[in-house]
Amino acid sequence: MSDSAGTAVRPPDPEEDAVRASGAGPPPPAREAPPGPTLGGRIGPVRFAVIAIAFVVGAVSSVAWALSLDQGGHGRHLPSAAPAAHAGHVAGPASVSASEPRGGGAYERYRRPDPTLPAVPPGRVKHFRVDVLMHRTKVADDRPALRVWSFGVDGHFMRGTGVSPPIVVNQGDRVDITFVNGANAAMHVDMAHSLDMHAAEVAPNVAFKTIAPGATTHYSFVARNPGVFMYHCATEPMVLHLGAGMVGMFVVKPRHMPKVDRELWLVQQEYFLPRAPGGDPDYAKMVAERPDVIAFNGYADQYVHHPIHVRAGERIRMYVLNPGPTHTSSFHVIGAVFDRTESEGVRGGPAQVMSLAPSTGGYVDFTLRGEGAFPFVDHNFASMSRGAMGAMVTAHAARDALSGF
Ligand SMILES: [Cu+2]
Numbered sequence: 274m275s276d277s278a279g280t281a282v283r284p285p286d287p288e289e290d291a292v293r294a295s296g297a298g299p300p301p302p303a304r305e306a307p308p309g310p311t312l313g314g315r316i317g318p319v320r321f322a323v324i325a326i327a328f329v330v331g332a333v334s335s336v337a338w339a340l341s342l343d344q345g346g347h348g349r350h351l352p353s354a355a356p357a358a359h360a361g362h363v364a365g366p367a368s369v370s371a372s373e374p375r376g377g378g379a380y381e382r383y384r385r386p387d388p389t390l391p392a393v394p395p396g397r398v399k400h401f402r403v404d405v406l407m408h409r410t411k412v413a414d415d416r417p418a419l420r421v422w423s424f425g426v427d428g429h430f431m432r433g434t435g436v437s438p439p440i441v442v443n444q445g446d447r448v449d450i451t452f453v454n455g456a457n458a459a460m461h462v463d464m465a466h467s468l469d470m471h472a473a474e475v476a477p478n479v480a481f482k483t484i485a486p487g488a489t490t491h492y493s494f495v496a497r498n499p500g501v502f503m504y505h506c507a508t509e510p511m512v513l514h515l516g517a518g519m520v521g522m523f524v525v526k527p528r529h530m531p532k533v534d535r536e537l538w539l540v541q542q543e544y545f546l547p548r549a550p551g552g553d554p555d556y557a558k559m560v561a562e563r564p565d566v567i568a569f570n571g572y573a574d575q576y577v578h579h580p581i582h583v584r585a586g587e588r589i590r591m592y593v594l595n596p597g598p599t600h601t602s603s604f605h606v607i608g609a610v611f612d613r614t615e616s617e618g619v620r621g622g623p624a625q626v627m628s629l630a631p632s633t634g635g636y637v638d639f640t641l642r643g644e645g646a647f648p649f650v651d652h653n654f655a656s657m658s659r660g661a662m663g664a665m666v667t668a669h670a671a672r673d674a675l676s677g678f
Contacts, residue, residue: 383575386571389535406430408423412568420517423435441526448494465483502525543566575663583641583666589665609640646665
């Protein structure tokens with residue numbers, strides 16, 4: 274974690290890979306602006322003090338854990354000492370199998386998800402293959418790893434975080450889904466799962482059926498209704514499967530949508546840490562509605578440490594989903610007003626927040642008027658303190674732009 278006092282420094286982000294490498298079709302929205310100043314972690318004195326304490330405690334506990342794992346012979350792929358090691362932010366292997374951890378203690382290296390909304394794939398029928406991946410990762414620098422149950426889309430897995438990739442189609446598209454509950458041993462699937470798409474108007478007992486590890490199911494639907502929908506596992510107990518990570522964003526872009534310069538996606542997700550490092554999430558915490566970490570795109574405060582680079586004056590659209598499973602989000606961008614919002618079929622704005630109950634999605638349009646750092650948060654500050662915070666930084670912001678918070 275970096276800060277203006279220089280207690281630690283994170284090197285620049287690795288370049289993210291595209292969520293979907295489709296060829297033809299509409300041009301993708303603008304990627305992030307060229308990196309400006311490195312501004313990670315320049316935040317106010319109170320928050321800094323809390324983070325600094327957490328940093329030290331986290332470092333000590335993580336080193337102790339790493340040492341214990343090494344003694345047990347399970348230290349393979351461990352970053353050298355959690356928070357400090359994450360300062361490396363080494364890009365994980367691109368292949369599915371290369372970084373697969375073994376044993377109870379190894380976990381994947383952090384890899385920053387690209388917050389740029391993927392382009393709609395070409396063709397009249399949109400085919401997606403959705404896989405299940407059960408993998409060990411951290412979701413916060415200063416907290417132990419856990420086993421996250423997540424989805425991959427068309428061979429893209431967001432290893433090193435707890436998030437699943439977004440899926441994007443246009444209103445009116447036919448969507449063809451192949452759901453694979455762990456295609457091979459590298460997926461580490463050891464239980465039954467299912468795939469429920471909220472945008473799909475289908476008989477759920479047919480389409481969303483629970484299938485055994487290694488099995489495949491298939492369904493198709495027309496995305497008649499625009500919106501920011503959720504997809505998730507619907508196998509009981511659902512709070513366990515959703516709380517373990519089996520959620521994602523499914524965007525149906527409306528016809529005649531006003532153009533913007535940049536489209537971003539954010540999934541605000543809850544994580545319930547296990548009783549033992551590397552274990553499955555704690556079910557008791559889920560039913561008690563007590564998440565340990567609440568994060569945008571699968572890793573606490575990641576876009577504070579590695580801000581999203583934008584340009585002052587451009588039109589920005591953020592697609593935001595709160596899959597929960599238990600908490601409501603009050604999504605807010607500090608220093609901006611949403612001049613247009615749309616959530617669950619209701620258009621609004623100007624607005625200061627977009628309220629997102631569990632399984633609610635929407636998008637907000639706004640312009641950042643001036644050079645600087647613009648944090649985005651869950652304005653439920655208890656959730657923000659658990660990691661639901663990020664920042665956009667404009668191309669010509671001062672190097673210390675985030676230090677004023
Ligand atoms: Cu499941």
